[in-house]
Amino acid sequence: SAVISQKPSRDICQRGTSLTIQCQVDSQVTMMFWYRQQPGQSLTLIATANQGSEATYESGFVIDKFPISRPNLTFSTLTVSNMSPEDSSIYLCSVDPGQGYEQYFGPGTRLTVT
Amino acid sequence: DQQVKQNSPSLSVQEGRISILNCDYTNSMFDYFLWYKKYPAEGPTFLISISSIKDKNEDGRFTVFLNKSAKHLSLHIVPSQPGDSAVYFCAASVTGTASKLTFGTGTRLQVTL
Numbered sequence: 001s002a003v004i005s006q007k008p009s010r011d012i013c014q015r016g017t018s019l020t021i022q023c024q025v026d027s028q029v030t031m032m033f034w035y036r037q038q039p040g041q042s043l044t045l046i047a048t049a050n051q052g053s054e055a056t057y058e059s060g061f062v063i064d065k066f067p068i069s070r071p072n073l074t075f076s077t078l079t080v081s082n083m084s085p086e087d088s089s090i091y092l093c094s095v096d097p098g099q100g101y102e103q104y105f106g107p108g109t110r111l112t113v114t
Numbered sequence: 115d116q117q118v119k120q121n122s123p124s125l126s127v128q129e130g131r132i133s134i135l136n137c138d139y140t141n142s143m144f145d146y147f148l149w150y151k152k153y154p155a156e157g158p159t160f161l162i163s164i165s166s167i168k169d170k171n172e173d174g175r176f177t178v179f180l181n182k183s184a185k186h187l188s189l190h191i192v193p194s195q196p197g198d199s200a201v202y203f204c205a206a207s208v209t210g211t212a213s214k215l216t217f218g219t220g221t222r223l224q225v226t227l
Contacts, residue, residue: 004157031213042118043158043203043217092157096213101146103215105157 002027002097004106012112013083020079021109023093028073031096033103034066038089046091049076083113117141118206120218127225133191135221137204140185144206148215149178149189152201161202162189194225 003026013019023032034046046066047055055068070076080087090110094103119138127133137147145166150158164171164178164187171178177190191198201222205215 001160033213042116042219043215045214045216048214094157101207101213101215102148102160102163103213104160105150107155107157110155 002029002095002104004093004095004104006093006106006109008109009107010110012114015084015113017083018079018081019083019111020077021091023076023106025074025095029095029097032070032076033094034068034078035092035094036089037092043092080111085113087111088113118204118216118218120204120221122221124222127194127223129196129225129227130193133194133198133223135189135202135223137187137218138185139206143208145209146207147180147187148205150203150205152203158203196225196227199223199225
C-alpha cells in the first residue's frame with residue numbers, strides 16, 4: 001500500500017476564487033487520480049495524472065476549470081478554479097502502486113464554497 | 115448513467131450477525147470489482163476485490179461473491195463488528211483502462227450492539 005497525504009484537509013472559499021489542493025505520496029507511483037465526491041453522491045473521477053504527460057480528463061471535466069500538475073512521481077496538485085457553490089465537494093487523490101487494480105486514497109479535502 | 119448501483123443506501127445489522135451489501139452493474143465490459151470502506155473524514159480504504167474469472171473471493175471475515183450473468187456482486191461480512199460501521203462503496207474497472215474505477219453510490223452500514 002501507499003501512504004497519501006493531502007493539504008488542506010478542509011477550506012471555506014468565496015465564489016470566484018481558486019484553491020490548489022496538494023497530494024503527497026510516500027513512494028514513487030506512476031499513476032495518480034483525482035476524484036470528487038459531491039454531497040450524498042458517489043466518487044467521480046475527474047482526471048488521471050501521469051508524471052511527464054498531460055492529465056487526461058473525464059467527460060464533464062475540463063483543464064481550465066481543474067488544472068492539474070504532476071511534477072514528479074510523488075506529488076500532484078489539483079486546482080479548482082473560479083469556484084462556485086456547486087464545487088462544494090470532497091476532493092480526493094488516489095494512486096495505483098502497480099500491484100493490481102486497487103487504488104489507495106488520500107484522506108480528502110473538504111471544500112465549501114460560499 | 116449510473117453504471118454501478120448500490121440500491122440500499124443504508125443497512126443496520128446486529129453485532130455478530132451477517133452483513134450483506136449488494137451491488138449491481140450494467141456495463142458488461144467490467145471485469146474487475148472492488149469494495150472500499152469509508153469512515154467519516156477519511157479516504158476510502160480498499161477492502162477486497164474479485165476478478166471476473168472467479169465467482170468468490172474470501173479474506174478473513176469478508177467474502178465477495180460475483181454473479182456475472184446477473185451483473186451482481188455482494189459483500190458478506192461475518193461476523194459483523196461495531197468497527198465495521200462505515201460507508202461501503204463497490205467499484206468496477208475494465209482491464210486495460212489504466213485502472214479507472216467507476217464507483218457505486220455507497221451503502222451506510224451500522225452494526226449495533
